[in-house]
Amino acid sequence: ELKVEQNPLFLSMQEGKNYTIYCNYSTTSDRLYWYRQDPGKSLESLFVLLSNGAVKQEGRLMASLDTKARLSTLHITAAVHDLSATYFCAVGVRAGGTSYGKLTFGQGTILTVHP
Amino acid sequence: DAGITQSPRHKVTETGTPVTLRCHQTENHRYMYWYRQDPGHGLRLIHYSYGVKDTDKGEVSDGYSVSRSKTEDFLLTLESATSSQTSVYFCAISESRRETQYFGPGTRLLVL
Numbered sequence: 001e002l003k004v005e006q007n008p009l010f011l012s013m014q015e016g017k018n019y020t021i022y023c024n025y026s027t028t029s030d031r032l033y034w035y036r037q038d039p040g041k042s043l044e045s046l047f048v049l050l051s052n053g054a055v056k057q058e059g060r061l062m063a064s065l066d067t068k069a070r071l072s073t074l075h076i077t078a079a080v081h082d083l084s085a086t087y088f089c090a091v092g093v094r095a096g097g098t099s100y101g102k103l104t105f106g107q108g109t110i111l112t113v114h115p
Numbered sequence: 116d117a118g119i120t121q122s123p124r125h126k127v128t129e130t131g132t133p134v135t136l137r138c139h140q141t142e143n144h145r146y147m148y149w150y151r152q153d154p155g156h157g158l159r160l161i162h163y164s165y166g167v168k169d170t171d172k173g174e175v176s177d178g179y180s181v182s183r184s185k186t187e188d189f190l191l192t193l194e195s196a197t198s199s200q201t202s203v204y205f206c207a208i209s210e211s212r213r214e215t216q217y218f219g220p221g222t223r224l225l226v227l
Contacts, residue, residue: 004157031213042205043158043218050213088157092213101146101165101212102173105157 004091006106013079014112018087019082021109023072031092032072034063036085036091046074060101079113086110117170118142121206127225134193136222138206140186147189148207148216149173149181151200158205164189165212198225 003026013019023032034046047056049065050071056063062075062081072089086108092101117139124174127201128134138147146165150158150173160173164180166181170181180192195202 029158033215035207035218042220045215045217048215090158090216094176101163101216103148103158103216104161105159107155107157 002029002091002104003005003091004104004106006087006089006109007077009107009109011109011111013111015080015113015115016051016079017080019076019110020084021074021076021087021089023074023091024049025070025072025091027070028068029060029067029091029093032065033090034074035088036074037088038085039108046087076111079111081113084111084113103115119208119217121204121208121219121222123222124220126226129194129198129227134196134224134226136191136204136206136224137190138209138219139155139188140189140208142208142210142217144208144210145154146187146209146212146216147227149179149189149191149207150204150205150207151175151202152221153202161191161204196224198226200224201226 005024006041012020032049035043037043047063054065065072088108090103090105120139122137148163149161159175164170164183182190206219209216
């Protein structure tokens with residue numbers, strides 16, 4: 001059974017600081033997604049990472065994937081208040097050499113950026 | 116935004132009553148999913164569909180059934196609602212099983 005763990009679960013940052021959210025998963029997978037969710041809203045897709053060493057960047061967010069370590073990171077550079085949200089990683093289920101549509105989500109990291 | 120709507124957006128019901136939630140898409144995507152979101156659990160997959168009349172169970176399928184008679188509609192039914200099914204339900208769609216899943220606005224369900 002695929003397990004996905006994020007840490008930290010709660011992150012309080014000051015504006016202008018850098019920090020990293022970690023996403024560990026327990027079994028082989030071939031794709032990893034990062035989503036953002038604002039309070040009371042739906043999930044917004046941020047990144048999809050499909051291969052070992054993949055790195056994607058958008059604004060102050062950068063995501064990377066190490067499939068050998070079964071680890072993805074979401075790095076926040078010079079945080080601003082608008083980045084306050086909950087961030088989820090999600091890992092695609094793969095079994096018997098087949099990729100399935102099923103995703104297993106981490107618990108989410110609640111990020112609060114203070115002035 | 117992906118063309119996904121969910122109805123109703125909010126519902127209050129009583130234990131033991133049947134409830135059906137609807138997901139409608141205008142993107143003609145093959146794959147559709149139902150998730151529930153609860154504090155401390157992230158999102159958990161209930162059921163998904165990989166085509167008309169083709170469905171499969173997810174992680175937390177007990178107490179739920181689904182149907183997909185048209186590409187654009189995916190229905191989630193709680194045959195006899197229980198308080199443990201109080202949650203926020205999200206529908207998602209994707210073009211293929213490896214493509215990004217896009218989420219609908221969600222339905223807040225309260226079972227009293």
